[in-house]
Structures are given as C-alpha cells and as structure tokens.
Amino acid sequence: xxxxxxxxxxxxxxxxxxxxxxxxxxxxxxxxxxxxxxxxxxxxxxxxxxxxxxxxxxxxxxxxxxxxxxxxxxxxxxxxxxxxxxxxxxxxxxxxxxxxxxxxxxxxxxxxxxxxxxxxxxxxxxxxxxxxxxxxxxxxxxxxxxxxxxxxxxxxxxxxxxxxxxxxxxxxxxxxxxxxxxxxxxxxxxxxxxxxxxxxxxxxxx
Amino acid sequence: xxxxxxxxxxxxxxxxxxxxxxxxxxxxxxxxxxxxxxxxxxxxxxxxxxxxxxxxxxxxxxxxxxxxxxxxxxxxxxxxxxxxxxxxxxxxxxxxxxxxxxxxxxxxxxxxxxxxxxxxxxxxxxxxxxxxxxxxxxxxxxxxxxxxxxxxxxxxxxxxxxxxxxxxxxxxxxxxxxxxxxxxxxxxxxxxxxxxxxxxxxxxxx
Amino acid sequence: xxxxxxxxxxxxxxxxxxxxxxxxxxxxxxxxxxxxxxxxxxxxxxxxxxxxxxxxxxxxxxxxxxxxxxxxxxxxxxxxxxxxxxxxxxxxxxxxxxxxxxxxxxxxxxxxxxxxxxxxxxxxxxxxxxxxxxxxxxxxxxxxxxxxxxxxxxxxxxxxxxxxxxxxxxxxxxxxxxxxxxxxxxxxxxxxxxxxxxxxxxxxxx
Amino acid sequence: xxxxxxxxxxxxxxxxxxxxxxxxxxxxxxxxxxxxxxxxxxxxxxxxxxxxxxxxxxxxxxxxxxxxxxxxxxxxxxxxxxxxxxxxxxxxxxxxxxxxxxxxxxxxxxxxxxxxxxxxxxxxxxxxxxxxxxxxxxxxxxxxxxxxxxxxxxxxxxxxxxxxxxxxxxxxxxxxxxxxxxxxxxxxxxxxxxxxxxxxxxxxxx
DNA sequence: TTTTAACCGAGACGGTACGTCACGTCTTGTG
DNA sequence: CACAAGACGTGACGTACCGTCTCGGTTAAAA
Numbered sequence: 001x002x003x004x005x006x007x008x009x010x011x012x013x014x015x016x017x018x019x020x021x022x023x024x025x026x027x028x029x030x031x032x033x034x035x036x037x038x039x040x041x042x043x044x045x046x047x048x049x050x051x052x053x054x055x056x057x058x059x060x061x062x063x064x065x066x067x068x069x070x071x072x073x074x075x076x077x078x079x080x081x082x083x084x085x086x087x088x089x090x091x092x093x094x095x096x097x098x099x100x101x102x103x104x105x106x107x108x109x110x111x112x113x114x115x116x117x118x119x120x121x122x123x124x125x126x127x128x129x130x131x132x133x134x135x136x137x138x139x140x141x142x143x144x145x146x147x148x149x150x151x152x153x154x155x156x157x158x159x160x161x162x163x164x165x166x167x168x169x170x171x172x173x174x175x176x177x178x179x180x181x182x183x184x185x186x187x188x189x190x191x192x193x194x195x196x197x198x199x200x201x202x203x204x205x206x
Numbered sequence: 207x208x209x210x211x212x213x214x215x216x217x218x219x220x221x222x223x224x225x226x227x228x229x230x231x232x233x234x235x236x237x238x239x240x241x242x243x244x245x246x247x248x249x250x251x252x253x254x255x256x257x258x259x260x261x262x263x264x265x266x267x268x269x270x271x272x273x274x275x276x277x278x279x280x281x282x283x284x285x286x287x288x289x290x291x292x293x294x295x296x297x298x299x300x301x302x303x304x305x306x307x308x309x310x311x312x313x314x315x316x317x318x319x320x321x322x323x324x325x326x327x328x329x330x331x332x333x334x335x336x337x338x339x340x341x342x343x344x345x346x347x348x349x350x351x352x353x354x355x356x357x358x359x360x361x362x363x364x365x366x367x368x369x370x371x372x373x374x375x376x377x378x379x380x381x382x383x384x385x386x387x388x389x390x391x392x393x394x395x396x397x398x399x400x401x402x403x404x405x406x407x408x409x410x411x412x
Numbered sequence: 413x414x415x416x417x418x419x420x421x422x423x424x425x426x427x428x429x430x431x432x433x434x435x436x437x438x439x440x441x442x443x444x445x446x447x448x449x450x451x452x453x454x455x456x457x458x459x460x461x462x463x464x465x466x467x468x469x470x471x472x473x474x475x476x477x478x479x480x481x482x483x484x485x486x487x488x489x490x491x492x493x494x495x496x497x498x499x500x501x502x503x504x505x506x507x508x509x510x511x512x513x514x515x516x517x518x519x520x521x522x523x524x525x526x527x528x529x530x531x532x533x534x535x536x537x538x539x540x541x542x543x544x545x546x547x548x549x550x551x552x553x554x555x556x557x558x559x560x561x562x563x564x565x566x567x568x569x570x571x572x573x574x575x576x577x578x579x580x581x582x583x584x585x586x587x588x589x590x591x592x593x594x595x596x597x598x599x600x601x602x603x604x605x606x607x608x609x610x611x612x613x614x615x616x617x618x
Numbered sequence: 619x620x621x622x623x624x625x626x627x628x629x630x631x632x633x634x635x636x637x638x639x640x641x642x643x644x645x646x647x648x649x650x651x652x653x654x655x656x657x658x659x660x661x662x663x664x665x666x667x668x669x670x671x672x673x674x675x676x677x678x679x680x681x682x683x684x685x686x687x688x689x690x691x692x693x694x695x696x697x698x699x700x701x702x703x704x705x706x707x708x709x710x711x712x713x714x715x716x717x718x719x720x721x722x723x724x725x726x727x728x729x730x731x732x733x734x735x736x737x738x739x740x741x742x743x744x745x746x747x748x749x750x751x752x753x754x755x756x757x758x759x760x761x762x763x764x765x766x767x768x769x770x771x772x773x774x775x776x777x778x779x780x781x782x783x784x785x786x787x788x789x790x791x792x793x794x795x796x797x798x799x800x801x802x803x804x805x806x807x808x809x810x811x812x813x814x815x816x817x818x819x820x821x822x823x824x
Numbered sequence: 825t826t827t828t829a830a831c832c833g834a835g836a837c838g839g840t841a842c843g844t845c846a847c848g849t850c851t852t853g854t855g
Numbered sequence: 856c857a858c859a860a861g862a863c864g865t866g867a868c869g870t871a872c873c874g875t876c877t878c879g880g881t882t883a884a885a886a
Contacts (some may be wrong), residue, residue, distance in 0.1 A: 458873075458874085469873090469876085
C-alpha cells in the first residue's frame with residue numbers, strides 16, 4: 001500500500017540508535033537561511049550556523065556533506081516570501097514594465113546575490129536548481145497569467161495568448177545582462193518589453 | 207601632448223625606486239588563468255597562483271586587492287579561443303539548432319563553470335562582467351549575423367531582419383534553464399528555436 | 413554473615429531488571445587489552461573498544477567511569493604471560509646479567525610502553541599500580557630466589573642471603589635510566605650488577 | 619673555524635623570507651610551561667598554549683610537530699627551580715631520611731605528574747629524557763656529595779666513599795614504588811635508607 | 825502471566841581539540 | 856623601491872572522541 005510505503009520512506013530505514021532530532025534539523029536550516037540573508041553564501045560559515053542553531057558542527061556534518069548541500073536543503077524548505085501584487089497600470093506595456101522593474105530590484109538585492117552564490121552549487125546538484133526554481137515558478141506563472149489576461153480583456157492581445165514566454169525569457173535576459181556587468185535599469189526594461197516581450201506575445205501561437 | 211600623457215599614465219606616477227617588472231604581472235595572470243581552468247574559481251587560491259608564477263604573495267597583493275580583481279584582469283587579457291564556424295545546415299532552423307547545441311555544450315564544460323564561479327565576483331565588479339562579455343560579444347555577433355544573412359539569402363527571412371535578439375535571448379534562456387537545474391538538451395534547444403527565436407526573428411521590426 | 417554480605421556486594425544491590433551480562437564485561441576487557449597492545453594507552457579510544465567488543469559506549473560507561481579505570485580492570489584480569497626461565501650461566505654475575513638483559517628487553521618492548529602509558533593513570537589510582545605490580549611480583553620473586561639459591565649452592569653467597577633487593581632495586585634503576593633517555597645496554601647492565609646488585613647482596617643482613 | 623660553524627648552525631641555513639621571531643618561540647615555550655604546571659600534560663591543549671602566548675596555532679605547528687615535542691623543548695629551556703638545602707640532622711641516617719622525604723614530596727607534586735605524563739614522550743625521544751635528567755643531575759649530585767662529605771667528617775663513612783649510588787638508586791626505587799601504587803611514606807623511606815642506601819655506601823668500593 | 829526495571833546495541837547530541845589551509849599583512853635580504 | 860621568501864595572527868575547515876542521552880528491543884525477577 002502506498003501509505004505504508006510513504007511511512008517507511010519517511011522513517012528512512014531507521015533501525016537502531018537514537019533517532020535524529022528533527023527539531024535540530026529545522027533549527028540548523030533556519031540558522032543557515034538567516035545567515036545566508038545576512039552575510040551571503042560565501043561569507044557564511046558552518047561554524048556560524050552551528051553557533052546560531054545552538055548545535056554542534058558534528059551534528060551538521062552528520063547530515064550534510066558540506067556547505068552547498070546544507071544551503072540547498074535550507075532553500076528547499078524555505079517558505080515562499082510574500083507575493084507580488086501586479087499593479088494595474090492600464091496598459092500591457094505598463095504592466096510589463098512594472099513587473100520587470102520589480103524583478104530587476106529583486107535581482108539587485110540579497111536574493112540575487114544568493115542565486116549567484118549558488119550558481120556553482122547548482123552545477124553540481126541540479127536538484128538544488130529545481131528547488132530554487134520551484135519556489136518562484138508558481139508566483140511567476142500567476143503574475144504572467146494575470147498580466148496577459150488583463151491585456152486580453154483590454155483587447156491588447158488576442159484571446160488564448162500564450163503567456164509562458166514572459167516568464168521564461170524575461171528573467172533569462174535579465175540574468176544575462178547582469179552577468180555582463182551591465183545595469184538593470186529603466187532603459188533596459190523598456191528594451192526588453194518593446195523589443196522582446198511584446199513582439200513575442202504577439203507572434204507566438206501555441 | 208597625448209603621447210606624454212599616455213606615458214605618464216602607464217608609468218603611473220612612478221617617481222623613484224625600482225620599477226615594477228611587467229613580466230611578473232604577465233606571469234601571475236597566466237598562472238591565474240591556468241589555475242582557473244584547472245580547479246575553478248572557488249578552489250583557486252592566491253597562494254597557488256604565487257607558487258605557479260614563481261612570484262610572492264606580496265607582489266600579487268601589491269597589484270590587486272583580492273582574488274576577484276586578479277581573476278577579472280586575467281580574463282580581460284585572455285586571448286579569445288578558437289572561433290566557432292557555423293555549419294550551413296540548409297535551413298534557418300537547422301542553423302539555429304546547431305549553434306544552440308554548441309552553446310549548450312560550452313556551458314556544460316569548464317567555461318560554464320568559470321562563468322558560474324565568477325557570478326559573485328561580477329556582482330561586486332560590473333567591469334569584470336563587461337570583460338567577460340566583450341570576449342564573446344564579437345564572435346556571438348558574427349555568428350548570429352551569418353545565420354540570419356543565410357536565411358535571408360534563402361528567402362526564409364525578410365531582408366534587414368534584426369539579428370540582435372538571437373544573441374541576447376538565447377544565452378539568457380539557456381543560463382536560466384541551467385540555473386533551474388534542468389537539462390540543456392535537444393528538446394529544450396528545439397523549444398528555444400521554435401517557440402522563441404524564430405518567432406522573434408519574424409516579428410521584430412527594428 | 414560474611415557469605416551473604418559478599419553475595420550482596422557481588423550482585424551490587426541488584427533489585428529488579430535484567431542483570432548485567434558478564435560476557436559483555438569480558439568482551440570489553442579483552443578488546444581493551446588488544447587495543448592497548450596494538451596502539452598504546454594514549455591512542456586507545458573508548459569508541460574503538462566499543463566497536464571491537466561489539467558493544468556500545470553506554471555499556472562501557474555503565475561499568476567504568478573512564479579510560480583509566482577500564483584499562484586498570486583489563487590489566488588486573490589479564491593472565492600473566494609465559495614465565496621466564498633463568499638460565500644457569502655458572503656464576504652469580506652471569507645469572508644476574510642474563511636476567512637483567514631480559515628485563516631491559518622487556519622494557520624496550522610493548523610492555524614497557526604500556527607501563528609508561530599508564531604512569532599517569534597510576535598516579536590517579538594506586539590500585540591500578542598494585543594490579544600491575546601483582547602481575548609480576550610472583551615471577552620476579554621466583555627469579556631472584558632461584559638466582560640467589562644457586563649462588564649460595566656455589567658458595568658465592570652466604571646462606572640466608574636476602575634476595576629482595578634484587579627485585580626492588582634493579583627494575584627501579586632500569587626505569588630511572590630509561591626515563592633519563594639513556595640506553596638500557598650491556599654496559600649499564602654490567603654497571604648495575606657489579607656496582608649495585610652484587611655489593612648489595614654481599615652487604616645486606618636481614 | 620668552530621665559531622663560524624656555530625653561527626651557521628644558529629642561523630640554521632636561513633636563506634630567504636622573514637626570519638622566525640625568536641620572541642614568539644620564547645612566549646610559546648613560556649606559555650606551555652605555565653599550562654603544564656597548572657593543568658598537567660594531558661589536559662594541556664595546543665589551543666590554550668596559543669591563546670596564552672598570544673600566538674596562533676599555525677605558528678606553533680610551524681615549529682613543533684606536536685604537543686610532545688613542544689613540551690620537550692619547553693622543559694629543555696626551563697631554568698632550574700630553587701635549590702634544595704640539605705639540613706644537617708647530625709647523622710648520616712637522618713640526612714638521608716630528610717632528603718628522601720623531600721624527594722618523595724616532590725614526586726607526589728606536580729613535578730612528578732609532569733614526569734609521568736612525559737613518560738610516553740621520553741620513549742619516543744630519548745633526548746627529552748636527557749633534558750629532564752640534566753635539569754636535576756647537578757643538584758642531585760651536590761646533595762649526595764654534601765651528605766656523604768658530612769658523614770665522612772663525622773667518621774660515619776670512610777674517606778673517598780662513592781656517593782653515586784645514592785642519586786642513582788634512591789630515585790629509581792622511589793619511582794618503582796610509586797608505579798606499583800604503593801605509598802611513598804616514612805616507612806618506605808626508612809626501609810630505603812636502612813636496607814639499601816646505607817649498606818650500599820658501606821660496601822661500594824670505587 | 826503480566827508487569828517492571830534494568831540491560832543492551834546503536835547512534836544522535838553538544839562539546840572540545842585536533843592538525844591543515846588560505847587569508848591578507850608584515851619583515852627580512854637582495855637587487 | 857620591487858621582489859622572493861616566508862613568518863605572522865586570524866579564522867574556518869572537516870575529523871575524531873569525549874561523555875551523555877535517547878531510542879527499540881531483550882531479559883529475568885517480582886507481582
């Protein structure tokens with residue numbers, strides 16, 4: 001039966017010995033997240049995590065092989081932050097500009113730093129990347145869907161327009177731009193909207 | 207006079223004492239590049255660079271404040287690798303698929319690792335990102351230009367089609383995909399070509 | 413009654429619950445002895461003892477407060493090794509030299525190492541020292557007795573010569589010499605015999 | 619020439635680089651000695667030495683491979699403590715009893731503990747034992763010489779009596795007794811004097 | 825028979841110290 | 856002054872044991 005199977009997996013073949021204290025795990029992950037936000041991935045040390053979690057280094061190394069894996073788990077378990085409410089600016093272009101500006105701001109902040117810091121770790125562990133992605137996928141979808149639906153209602157876009165390119169192309173271009181050492185400014189936002197996103201929305205046929 | 211001005215800048219207010227040995231600088235940068243390629247940005251240590259360059263740490267720190275800046279300089283001075291020759295597959299779609307597959311391969315290799323490793327450094331120093339970008343910009347432009355020109359010649363695209371979206375969007379989407387822990391495989395290449403690039407090429411009007 | 417008292421002490425106020433498994437105790441002591449011989453007192457860890465005895469650390473700590481006490485018990489229960497057969501060299505001097513050379517060899521080997529390793533523990537627990545001593549006391553007495561008896565028979569010593577100084581002074585001097593970082597060689601053996609032991613045997617009147 | 623040879627040895631082939639700071643070495647050795655006296659060999663940690671010497675572990679490990687060697691050096695450089703003044707009790711037996719009682723007290727105190735703690739280290743490095751010995755050799759000789767000289771003056775011993783057995787046998791027997799877990803008390807002191815030392819002094823002919 | 829209380833293995837836990845590594849700074853001698 | 860060599864204080868690394876503490880599961884005497 002599936003239920004008992006799941007239970008077995010959850011208990012993870014625990015045979016003998018004192019069972020691991022799940023609370024320690026949570027405390028450690030929480031401490032790791034706090035430190036990630038405060039000092040960044042590079043400057044975060046396992047020792048500091050142990051101190052903040054009132055744990056010991058041994059307990060951390062018993063569970064995770066290293067910093068990357070710990071951070072990966074921490075992010076996987078992180079509850080999503082607050083939602084972004086898409087402001088209705090009255091036009092498709094305005095809506096897109098607004099949301100892209102918000103995205104630029106996010107990438108310039110600590111979240112962007114975290115993502116960059118994790119770039120190396122993601123290469124080693126794709127699952128970490130998926131965890132990162134899954135955190136934002138739903139909200140990104142909602143945002144794009146809402147903007148396109150409004151534009152359709154306004155008559156700016158044909159019904160059944162595919163909104164998926166927005167969430168795929170916009171962050172990618174922004175990331176690339178950032179990696180090129182160029183500013184994520186208003187000018188680039190307009191370029192992105194006028195030359196890439198709006199053309200794509202008009203041309204794509206699902 | 208411009209000439210003397212340049213000279214002054216080059217000598218950088220050199221008043222007395224032994225002048226800096228330019229050869230040391232080159233040796234250090236070369237050693238840094240070698241180590242970058244061998245062990246990656248994270249695992250590369252200044253100490254190792256000094257040993258390989260038969261230099262001393264002091265000489266390195268006299269010139270660069272830290273690892274990021276040293277690596278930035280190293281990459282700036284790196285001569286571009288061999289050019290990529292775009293194969294003529296007979297169709298726009300085939301050409302795009304070929305070049306994107308090549309790009310995917312490059313990102314999976316050490317060059318991709320280097321880029322990820324430098325992500326953090328780029329955030330701190332946009333100039334490093336520009337240096338990275340400038341290395342590849344020209345070749346990327348040439349490639350995109352060639353593909354579009356051929357497609358125009360074949361009649362697949364109208365004359366004067368803007369090729370810039372290709373070099374902007376494709377790497378960005380690939381990077382995003384990689385950071386999401388998802389595979390850069392044939393399937394995604396086709397998705398990219400059919401749903402993003404070709405529609406963009408057809409719709410964009412400069 | 414003395415018998416019930418002893419019984420009570422042996423059972424050590426055992427009221428309810430599963431009684432201790434005597435076999436575990438033996439297995440642990442045996443493992444401890446093996447490890448002592450293999451790696452020495454300092455390098456021996458309780459964890460290693462537990463592993464080798466297929467025991468758990470808790471079972472060890474339930475019985476002994478620490479390493480020193482465990483080792484003390486282990487040595488107490490150790491069966492003495494093989495006896496030393498004193499060769500009859502035909503003279504008191506020859507016999508003494510032979511047995512002292514044998515003692516030197518023993519101190520240079522693992523037994524000597526064990527003794528040194530336990531020096532600290534003995535200071536904390538004199539009973540451990542007594543246990544160590546009692547292991548060798550009988551054989552030392554026999555050896556000294558035999559040598560002196562032979563010498564008396566040969567007419568080298570007067571009847572009723574006290575043999576106790578031999579077993580008291582010789583090991584002490586040897587230990588001191590070893591602790592002084594000087595070699596336990598033939599030369600010192602001769603010095604010990606000619607200047608200390610033989611004079612003592614001739615002069616002591618019980 | 620011998621002088622330049624010594625100089626070369628002192629400078630120990632120092633070619634390039636910043637020379638080692640001799641003051642650090644002294645500070646570390648001093649800290650080690652303090653801690654040895656305070657907490658004993660076993661409980662002394664390299665970390666604590668580093669803290670007290672306001673040094674770093676790296677600096678310590680750069681010079682010494684481990685704790686044993688550090689302690690060995692520390693003791694080698696230690697200036698001898700205060701001299702023991704032999705009280706004139708009016709008789710050879712009284713003088714011997716006094717000095718042996720003083721020796722027993724010393725062995726029961728921290729100096730004895732240090733010696734036991736170093737027993738293992740001495741086996742590995744005889745030079746350490748010699749260093750330990752050389753610290754006490756001179757004073758031991760003086761003490762024994764003084765006692766015997768007084769006894770000779772009193773007419774208790776013949777002129778030119780060899781005093782060397784005292785300093786050789788007495789500490790050895792005491793050490794052995796201590797290692798046997800038996801008390802170094804008045805009773806044993808009398809035994810040592812009456813049965814071993816005085817007979818030896820009377821019988822030995824250099 | 826059922827309880828009950830201790831034993832036993834296994835191993836998690838908070839600690840402490842280990843010995844190594846790289847950091848960025850400094851202090852030599854030699855050009 | 857530049858430069859190599861390398862010592863220095865700092866601090867994190869990952870490991871090994873420490874002695875304590877839970878677990879699930881015996882095991883034998885007491886109820």
